[in-house]
Amino acid sequence: MRINKRDVVIREIEQNDINLLYALFQEVTDEDKRFFHPHPFDKKTVTKICNSKGDHYYIMLLDNKIIGYSMLRLFGYEIPSFGIYICKQFRNRGYGTILTKWTIGKAKRLGYKKVILKTYKENIAAQKVYKKVGFVVVGETPDGKQLNMELKL
Numbered sequence: 001m002r003i004n005k006r007d008v009v010i011r012e013i014e015q016n017d018i019n020l021l022y023a024l025f026q027e028v029t030d031e032d033k034r035f036f037h038p039h040p041f042d043k044k045t046v047t048k049i050c051n052s053k054g055d056h057y058y059i060m061l062l063d064n065k066i067i068g069y070s071m072l073r074l075f076g077y078e079i080p081s082f083g084i085y086i087c088k089q090f091r092n093r094g095y096g097t098i099l100t101k102w103t104i105g106k107a108k109r110l111g112y113k114k115v116i117l118k119t120y121k122e123n124i125a126a127q128k129v130y131k132k133v134g135f136v137v138v139g140e141t142p143d144g145k146q147l148n149m150e151l152k153l
């Protein structure tokens with residue numbers, strides 16, 4: 001399946017995206033959850049995300065279906081923490097890189113000076129994307145399983 005990348009739309013999540021986002025969450029497999037578990041994937045969480053005031057959530061759409069999801073979460077601090085998910089059937093086609101660059105651009109426009117993230121050491125695809133857009137490794141989590149990365153904006 002060839003897709004014209006110009007047909008893809010990226011935008012902030014809105015209140016009435018609940019069903020679209022819940023449909024995406026139901027596609028997240030247990031294997032994905034090993035590397036990607038920023039929050040639960042239930043209806044209550046979807047509702048919270050679609051009504052979020054402090055944190056920033058973005059979606060990448062193709063023909064009104066969410067194919068990518070990214071976030072900048074504050075956890076009460078000033079430096080946003082980045083996260084991303086691309087639907088399985090759309091991976092390895094550059095969408096992760098496009099959505100990461102777009103979200104970083106957004107962080108810059110929002111006035112943040114830095115973005116941080118954590119990624120499992122075995123998550124090679126994610127690290128490729130992060131390094132490509134300029135994230136650098138600055139340490140690891142106390143359990144030694146994840147890398148701490150950051151990008152100065």
Ligand SMILES: CC(C)(COP(=O)(O)OP(=O)(O)OC[C@H]1O[C@@H](n2cnc3c(N)ncnc32)[C@H](O)[C@@H]1OP(=O)(O)O)[C@@H](O)C(=O)NCCC(=O)NCCS
Pocket residue numbers: 032035036083084085086087090091092093094095096097098118119120123124125126128129
């Ligand atoms: C990480 C993720 C967002 C990347 O999205 P994507 O759309 O596949 O990203 P891209 O296509 O832009 O880039 C992926 C890169 O990884 C490479 N890659 C993928 N699997 C790989 C593997 N097993 N070993 C080495 N490289 C791999 C691809 O070749 C590509 O590199 P290239 O651009 O140099 O060719 C996606 O895999 C995903 O959603 N994973 C599940 C959730 C997750 O892990 N999120 C991150 C949590 S920290």
